[in-house]
Amino acid sequence: MTCCPSSESEKGADAGERSLSRTSALYAAGERWTVFRGDSLRVLPMLDRVDAVITDPPYSSGGAMRGDRTRAPSRKYLGTGGDYLPQFAGDNRDGRAFLTWSALWLSACLDLAAPGAILCVFTDWRQLPTTTDAVQAAGWIWRGVIPWIKPAARPQRGRFASASEFIVWGSAGPMAADGPCHPGYHIGMAPHARDNREHITQKPLDLLDMLVAAAPPGGLVLDPFLGSGTTGVAAINSGRRIVGIERVDEHAALAARNLAEAETGFSQGRGRQLALGPVSEAAGLCTGDASGE
Numbered sequence: 001m002t003c004c005p006s007s008e009s010e011k012g013a014d015a016g017e018r019s020l021s022r023t024s025a026l027y028a029a030g031e032r033w034t035v036f037r038g039d040s041l042r043v044l045p046m047l048d049r050v051d052a053v054i055t056d057p058p059y060s061s062g063g064a065m066r067g068d069r070t071r072a073p074s075r076k077y078l079g080t081g082g083d084y085l086p087q088f089a090g091d092n093r094d095g096r097a098f099l100t101w102s103a104l105w106l107s108a109c110l111d112l113a114a115p116g117a118i119l120c121v122f123t124d125w126r127q128l129p130t131t132t133d134a135v136q137a138a139g140w141i142w143r144g145v146i147p148w149i150k151p152a153a154r155p156q157r158g159r160f161a162s163a164s165e166f167i168v169w170g171s172a173g174p175m176a177a178d179g180p181c182h183p184g185y186h187i188g189m190a191p192h193a194r195d196n197r198e199h200i201t202q203k204p205l206d207l208l209d210m211l212v213a214a215a216p217p218g219g220l221v222l223d224p225f226l227g228s229g230t231t232g233v234a235a236i237n238s239g240r241r242i243v244g245i246e247r248v249d250e251h252a253a254l255a256a257r258n259l260a261e262a263e264t265g266f267s268q269g270r271g272r273q274l275a276l277g278p279v280s281e282a283a284g285l286c287t288g289d290a291s292g293e
């Protein structure tokens with residue numbers, strides 16, 4: 001593992017980003033993973049071709065009013081008591097700014113994507129329409145929405161529980177209709193206890209396992225909003241590779257640690273080898289009603 005900036009001046013702190021180069025943005029790397037530290041819009045143009053884009057950007061959500069949206073991410077997504085985790089960046093754009101920004105980074109990702117590469121982008125109910133607009137405005141083909149259902153969501157008296165988030169998915173142009181069949185939904189909770197949540201909006205590893213399984217075996221996955229590195233851990237565990245970008249130092253460090261650990265586990269044979277074989281045929285996913293376009 002090549003790691004990590006040792007002095008403030010090397011860290012690419014915001015002032016340093018003015019003269020960002022691929023080398024100065026490189027934070028840490030191993031055999032199967034690379035973490036860049038910086039703003040995705042600045043770093044993406046320096047990267048090489050990728051086989052899939054799977055990412056969980058800041059939603060800029062968490063309320064109906066401007067005042068709700070501009071609260072600290074820990075308060076929006078964890079309520080009081082979540083302040084023990086580091087805040088993350090870029091979560092307070094209004095509707096138009098979120099659409100513009102999303103179209104910009106999605107377009108930069110499309111420039112890197114191999115023909116037919118899959119795209120998966122997390123969002124919530126408030127930002128779902130804007131996210132599907134942005135995916136198409138950027139030039140991706142929008143192909144569907146995968147619901148992530150959280151059965152233990154907080155009940156609300158007189159209301160429906162807010163019990164799902166969504167993954168908007170698509171492809172870089174036409175995509176082949178071959179390979180395994182992948183499930184179109186996920187049921188499960190996010191890590192929540194203090195000892196297994198390291199990032200305010202950390203996603204469940206088994207959900208990322210499912211998404212990453214749609215990337216080509218051995219392929220390179222891009223996550224331009226890496227957080228604690230869950231996408232990368234799933235990629236490495238399944239024999240794929242990851243290139244990620246994270247703006248906040250603390251999260252870049254966390255991701256680098258998690259990816260290095262995953263790589264060690266993989267090289268010792270602990271990788272779960274997901275999706276290297278015809279998993280879906282074995283699970284019977286390619287049989288059944290094929291009418292659901």
Ligand SMILES: C[S@@+](CC[C@H](N)C(=O)[O-])C[C@H]1O[C@@H](n2cnc3c(N)ncnc32)[C@H](O)[C@@H]1O
Pocket residue numbers: 038039040041056057058059087088089090199201202203204224225226227228229230231245246247248251
């Ligand atoms: C929703 S979180 C990702 C969480 C991740 N999926 C996990 O399981 O840990 C989004 C991350 O993107 C980072 N981020 C926000 N704006 C960014 C930008 N412009 N460039 C790079 N990273 C950014 C945030 O600091 C945050 O850690």
